[in-house]
Amino acid sequence: MGSRFGRFVADHWVLAVAALVLGYLLLPVAVVAGLSFNQPSSRLSYDFAEFTLDNWRDPCAGPGMCAAVLRSVQIGFVATAVSTVLGTLMAFALVRHRFRGRAVVDLLVLAPVATPEVVLGTSLLALLVAAGIPQGFWTVVIAHVMFCVSFVVVTVRARLSGMDTRLEEAAVDLYASEWQAFRRITLPLVLPGIVAAALLAFSLSFDDFVVTNFNSGTTVTFPMYVWGASQRGIPPQVNVVGTAMFAVALLMLAATRRARPAGARRGGKAR
Amino acid sequence: MRRGRALPYLLLLPGLLWLVLFFLAPAVQLAATSLYDPAGSLTTGYAMTWSFGNYPDAVAAYGAQLGRSFGYAGLATLAALLLGYPLAYVIALRAGRWQNLLLVCVVAPMFTSFLVRTLAWKTVLSDSGAVVGLLRDLHLLAPDGRLLATPVAVVTSLTYCYLPFMVLPLYASLQRLDPRLLDAAGDLFARPGQVFRRVTLPLSMPGVVAGTLLTFIPATGDYVSAELLGTPNEYMVGNVIDAAFLVRLDYPQGAALSVLLMAAILVLVVGWLRRSGPTELG
């Protein structure tokens, strides 16, 4: 009896620990969702006081917040579009071509990932100031593209290197020109990777605070708004935005998972 | 297949140009700025005087914050490893059909605003909250003890923020592990603890290395947790850099601290990679 209990504990303690850690990961999200229904007792209070639906009914009640969200969405779209194109092209070059200087390119692509954001942000600020370029919307876009490109390259490259090159050969053997083979075979098979990379880029851009903080000038993105508000007192509608982002992210994840064709997952290695 | 020799370079060109212009050139400018004459200002302009003295000056003034950055980041990395490993292990080897759902649970919080989540810890750890109440009842905390505005709150938040970056590479390397290896080890008379120590852990080392790097590097530069959940007594080097560039407008000193931070990270990372071998990052 005792030993059986011991065996049970030995087999399951790791599950219990994992469940606790998962709880730790999800707790703040739950708190944010809960606070989105809160009517705080004072501007600087972070405790749950009273249930209300007002925050959801009128999320733009907080002055300037919706404008900041809109600004973040705009920056996110532009930065995502540019970084996805640039990163995808680079990933194709890195996976499908042999060329001199590859190691240097690899290093340059990985370096921004291995640099703390505060260093990325201050470097760019130092350059902008030295060059006399005013900070604003476009400098934020430039900064976001810079750190998103690396993540796009890594994501698309993983997908592309898992793809069987014989599929393209088969297409060309079946009377498809190189361009047709790319459009009808390569692109559809790599697309889930590109979409995933774009979603990642958007979420990185939308959520970036540190780099933006150094390069935004007077442009206020949503994270900048939250930062500023945290000194004065956070309007509860901020939690509505946080909760909505979480919900949208969940929907996106579910959608991309569903959209992926069953056969494409293994890169066509039919066996 | 025939392929143009220029094609790979054409594909790389726009992205490389971007990285050179907006990552590499700024890094050089940062190093240059760190050597500017500290007597200058944004309005009067800075003179390049190769003022290497900015470095000892910055360390003298803010050595404590620099040290604290690495201390907190090290603690957060260790905590993330200890917490993240069991979770990654369960997702990779024990979750079965729940695997995808659990992965979503790990990834999805990252999509909620990072600042908003950090602020949520203010609620969780608040003096009137359940956590503090419980700890006080258990006498783990003095009746008037707090968690907010302490290093505990800052490290808790740092650990939390970067935990997914620990879990994902760990998961990737554990998932590749052939379960038959574990069976084989068991068949060869290894007890569960030994299987873990002799087989599972060594084979997941690339994930451990990648996870620790992806946690440690951003954690050292983080200053949001210290700002929102701590007091100036918990400030890290990021807070000082932020203030130097945006409040005090002392660019040479801010740049010197940035360069110091980056240099210290490089030294630590290279040392760690030397010891530990290949990583999941490739």
Added chain:
Amino acid sequence: MATEEPFHGPGPGEPAGALRLVDLTMRYGDVTAVDRLDLTVPAGSFFALLGPSGCGKTSTLRMVAGLAEPTGGRILLDDEDITRLRPYRRPVNTVFQNYALFPHLDVFENVAFGLRRRRQPDVAGQVRRMLSLVALDGYERQRPSQLSGGQQQRVALARALVNRPRVLLLDEPLGALDLALRRRMQLELKRLRAEVGGTFVHVTHDQEEAMTLADTVAVMNAGRIEQLGTPAELYEFPATAFVATFLGRSNLLAGRVYGRDGDDLLVQAYGRRFSVPSARARADSGEVLLGVRPEKVRLVDTPEQVPAGHQWLDGTVGEVGYLGVSTEYSVRTGAGVELSVFAAADGEAPRIPPGTPVVAHWHPRHAFLLHGGSTFRDAGTAAPPPVPPPPVPLSAGPE
């Protein structure tokens, strides 16, 4: 588009393409994968390129398909030079190893792919007829990943054949299937070929597959063709020691020609004298290898029992391997050579236990004579072939 097509696939009844490789060479750096290959594949033949892995057979196939560029030489299809033609301009289609079916397209779209690229009329009808030919009616909307290995194989065949290529290239098409399925698909392939016609070039390392399917087999080794002929010719009268041991098994006795007696060449080997009809000799002087297939060797108890005109070596039975349809004896001869002998398990003769003294004999017309290569100088018996041969020797054609 029409101007981009310098060819039209053969319709039913149209002649299939004749393929000629002239001096074809392919090098990767220092490695010569294909070494000045000359080869003619007659129109309408089922041609097998047989060889061990790394012999250059797949490289040859890829060059014909246009997927790899030759370092030198020419590829002619019906006397038209297609060496530099892009793969999508060649009236040649390939069945790939592991099929390379497009995972994001269903069976119908996979098969229709080539037709659509060439803007052929009546795609739906052609695809349906092809699918019914490979017995896959009703599978149009399935994804490749939902099919079994044999079904995927048939889709790959249909996808290539629907374009009515003048030459169909098959790259180890049955390699991924298990033995029973492979046998069934071999028959299927034969039937399909009878229905659609055309020239088939089949690359394989499986000698049984090559011999079952092909009317002409080219044995390839180290980038060169060792021998080309019908399966029976190759088996009965191999040209080189490589062919003799890669295609079935052979006992090869190293010896030397010392004279001639009418139509027979006289060979001395291991202190014994043998004769071989000169019609069955690839060499008529100097160092030679005297070959005889294990199933052509018989065992008796004493030299007196050896039939008149047969030649023999005496020895003792070593290992005995039970193979079901036959029994394999390894006989250690007094002369110091080990002979492999297959005795049909016809229920007539009892099994001979190890250690029994025996006399191994054969008729000179079953022997053959090869150039004595240095590699085979000391080979008493069949040199180990690169790919293990099947346990049962192939009965190939009439004796």
